Amino acid sequence: MPEEMGQGVVVTDVGPRDGLQNQPKILTPADRILLINALLEAGMQQVEVGAFVSAKAVPAMAGTDVVLENLQERAGHDGQVLSVLVPNYRGYELAVAAGARSVCMVLYGSDAMAQANVRMNRLQAESAAAKIIGQAKKDGVRVTSTIAVAFECPFDGAVDPGLIGEIVRRFLDLGADELCLADTIGAANPRQVRSLTGSVIQEHGAEQIGCHFHDTRALGLVNVYAALESGVRRFDASVSGLGGCPFAPGASGNVATEDVVMMLELMGCRTGIDLDALLRASELAQSLTGTAPGGRASAWLKRRKTHL
Ligand code: COA
Numbered sequence: 001m002p003e004e005m006g007q008g009v010v011v012t013d014v015g016p017r018d019g020l021q022n023q024p025k026i027l028t029p030a031d032r033i034l035l036i037n038a039l040l041e042a043g044m045q046q047v048e049v050g051a052f053v054s055a056k057a058v059p060a061m062a063g064t065d066v067v068l069e070n071l072q073e074r075a076g077h078d079g080q081v082l083s084v085l086v087p088n089y090r091g092y093e094l095a096v097a098a099g100a101r102s103v104c105m106v107l108y109g110s111d112a113m114a115q116a117n118v119r120m121n122r123l124q125a126e127s128a129a130a131k132i133i134g135q136a137k138k139d140g141v142r143v144t145s146t147i148a149v150a151f152e153c154p155f156d157g158a159v160d161p162g163l164i165g166e167i168v169r170r171f172l173d174l175g176a177d178e179l180c181l182a183d184t185i186g187a188a189n190p191r192q193v194r195s196l197t198g199s200v201i202q203e204h205g206a207e208q209i210g211c212h213f214h215d216t217r218a219l220g221l222v223n224v225y226a227a228l229e230s231g232v233r234r235f236d237a238s239v240s241g242l243g244g245c246p247f248a249p250g251a252s253g254n255v256a257t258e259d260v261v262m263m264l265e266l267m268g269c270r271t272g273i274d275l276d277a278l279l280r281a282s283e284l285a286q287s288l289t290g291t292a293p294g295g296r297a298s299a300w301l302k303r304r305k306t307h308l
């Protein structure tokens with residue numbers, strides 16, 4: 001095993017946001033809080049706990065202010081970060097008013113995806129994001145910039161890696177704390193991932209670079225591995241593989257957190273996550289949403305537990 005594999009890896013569970021926003025069943029804030037607490041109990045270093053978006057556009061995220069306010073006493077515990085997604089400046093203001101100390105804002109690899117998601121073109125979304133970063137720096141709020149459709153757009157097709165490189169450069173210069181490359185529709189292949197993450201890390205180092213993969217074509221985990229080999233040490237994943245994007249046709253769930261954590265731990269990467277507690281969070285996610293288990297690791301973990 002290469003020595004650098006032994007380093008810690010930060011896994012962010014985006015299930016309570018990316019996962020729940022695409023479920024037919026809408027959970028109450030109380031149930032969302034139960035799930036988030038189970039993820040924090042499992043030792044998750046970061047959880048994306050909701051989104052400050054229009055309730056008309058994404059009904060499942062209504063009440064994120066209630067979720068966040070109820071989690072306040074946990075925020076900052078053991079360095080665990082609670083993050084919320086903000087699509088525009090209004091979302092940022094609402095998030096901060098509800099006590100958010102960490103936000104994730106979205107950039108785009110294509111105009112069409114920006115239009116579908118927030119009714120702005122790519123450059124308008126970048127201006128909104130630049131304004132958010134400016135204010136967040138003054139407010140002492142941590143900012144993750146996620147580039148949606150960083151590899152392929154469901155409307156405009158292949159995305160130029162050169163364009164993504166420019167966006168990464170611009171937003172790291174503006175002061176983003178973390179820059180996440182998102183394969184929103186699960187269309188990337190490992191060679192492409194290796195190439196883009198390799199060039200971004202060569203230019204900026206790995207500290208602030210993350211990846212977000214969907215498992216639409218069963219390439220989620222292998223794309224995590226490709227990025228890991230380039231040096232990426234931050235990954236988004238979703239408990240029980242919940243997820244999708246209501247505005248990106250063809251997107252299915254995120255790569256399952258259980259699968260990512262199990263692979264990383266088997267490879268000697270420390271995640272700080274307790275797999276048995278993660279399995280409990282996964283079972284809770286399934287019973288709350290009424291979905292079948294996603295990913296592959298949870299079935300194995302369950303069998304191992306019942307045979308002990
Ligand atoms: N949160 C809550 N309400 C918001 C908001 C936000 N972040 N931004 C705008 N609004 C409100 C406005 O105040 C306005 O309210 P009103 O009708 O009572 O006056 C209404 O929404 C429409 O505002 P407008 O600026 O015209 O927005 P829009 O209708 O073009 O929708 C978004 C834009 C960004 C609000 C909407 O598309 C959205 O929430 N998208 C989120 C997409 C998403 O979460 N995708 C998945 C994650 S990548």
Ligand code: ZN
Pocket residue numbers: 018182184212214244245254
């Ligand atoms: Zn996603």
